[in-house]
Amino acid sequence: MKKSSCTILTILTWHILFHLLIAINPCIDDCVLFCIISTRFAGMGNLLKVLTREIENYPHFFLDFENAQPTDCEREVWNQVNAVLQESESILSDLQAYKGAGQEIRDAIQNPNDIHLQEKAWNSVCPLVVRLKRFYEFSLRLEKALQSLLESLTCPPYTPTQHLEREQALAKEFAEILHFTLRFDELKMRNPAIQNDFSYYRRTISRNRINNMHLDIENEVNNEMANRMSLFYAEATPMLKTLSNATTSFVSENKTLPIENTTMDCLSTMASVCKVMLETPEYSSRFTSEDTLMFCMRVMVGVIILYDHVHPVGAFCKTSKIDMKGCIKVLKEQPADSVEGLLNALRFTTKHLNDETTSKQIRTMLQ
Ligand SMILES: *[C@@H]1O[C@H](CO)[C@@H](O)[C@H](O)[C@H]1NC(C)=O
Ligand SMILES: *[C@@H]1O[C@H](CO)[C@@H](O)[C@H](O)[C@H]1NC(C)=O
Ligand SMILES: CC(=O)N[C@H]1CO[C@H](CO)[C@@H](O)[C@@H]1O
Numbered sequence: 240m241k242k243s244s245c246t247i248l249t250i251l252t253w254h255i256l257f258h259l260l261i262a263i264n265p266c267i268d269d270c271v272l273f274c275i276i277s278t279r280f281a282g283m284g285n286l287l288k289v290l291t292r293e294i295e296n297y298p299h300f301f302l303d304f305e306n307a308q309p310t311d312c313e314r315e316v317w318n319q320v321n322a323v324l325q326e327s328e329s330i331l332s333d334l335q336a337y338k339g340a341g342q343e344i345r346d347a348i349q350n351p352n353d354i355h356l357q358e359k360a361w362n363s364v365c366p367l368v369v370r371l372k373r374f375y376e377f378s379l380r381l382e383k384a385l386q387s388l389l390e391s392l393t394c395p396p397y398t399p400t401q402h403l404e405r406e407q408a409l410a411k412e413f414a415e416i417l418h419f420t421l422r423f424d425e426l427k428m429r430n431p432a433i434q435n436d437f438s439y440y441r442r443t444i445s446r447n448r449i450n451n452m453h454l455d456i457e458n459e460v461n462n463e464m465a466n467r468m469s470l471f472y473a474e475a476t477p478m479l480k481t482l483s484n485a486t487t488s489f490v491s492e493n494k495t496l497p498i499e500n501t502t503m504d505c506l507s508t509m510a511s512v513c514k515v516m517l518e519t520p521e522y523s524s525r526f527t528s529e530d531t532l533m534f535c536m537r538v539m540v541g542v543i544i545l546y547d548h549v550h551p552v553g554a555f556c557k558t559s560k561i562d563m564k565g566c567i568k569v570l571k572e573q574p575a576d577s578v579e580g581l582l583n584a585l586r587f588t589t590k591h592l593n594d595e596t597t598s599k600q601i602r603t604m605l606q
Contacts, residue, residue: 360439
């Protein structure tokens, strides 16, 4: 008894000292200090959790999706990612307005000898390809932004929970990337014109190349670019696939660190935080707008899908760090029409739902 209260006292002293020192020197030194303390007092984290009554299995805190502002420590990465995110709404509205050249292409194909119709189709498709290139290039910038965030949100010495709680503005940007991704892929899936236009473009350009005509477009979209764009648009959910590829390579390039676990933990923690905020009225009532609840749901689903694509056995099996039953339950408690798209995303864009390791109960919940 005496011994354990002594331990607790020591820990409290360190805890207080730690916070005092952080208050004095907030930025770099706290990392160093925390590192020293946490290596010297392995296990302190768990005891502290008990002391602060954080004994639940799943991380639990309010992530301020509406107002989080970057601290000085976050600012550099935040600015970099924010510059990318600034463009995301215009990408979405451009994609939403994308009508395609279906009619012109059909006319040209049905009248192969009508040069005028061939030119008309070609001239309609070229500007569309330039727009598709802009979307594709945006995916590359988003991929870089995601990697910067993952680096910040997984670096030692903090746990993913500590990172997300301390770096809420970065966590919010991470959420915004996922939110954007789901909306982009939804629009792309509903627009078959994109692939149709692009494959017409590819067939026609090789013919035009033989006839040595109308090749200005190649200054804009060269052959290598066209190949890469082709792979991108061939994906059912291209933006998510880009992010999951990026996350997978982030995990494998950083193998020497215990990051393999921390990256997955970062994703599962994010899912859990969203779930807890949605199912806990004390948290969800702090959002001033209904849109934030929808945002939170999309982010939860986005992060689950990402986890499922990156993790070797996915999000649905028993060992998954994501409480899938809880997440699906939270979605099903919302008005059906607002979550149907999200449930479909879980049904049709995940990778491991139909694996044998997925419990019957989860499969039934998603039927
Ligand atoms: C993702 O990676 C796979 C395998 O390396 C590749 O075939 C695919 O084209 C990539 N997809 C995207 C969208 O980057
Ligand atoms: C971290 O990941 C490695 C490889 O996947 C695994 O062997 C190890 O048990 C994991 N550690 C923890 C604490 O989960
Ligand atoms: C610490 C470390 O090795 N970080 C590397 C993780 O992987 C990215 C690329 O995905 C590198 O840029 C980082 O330097």
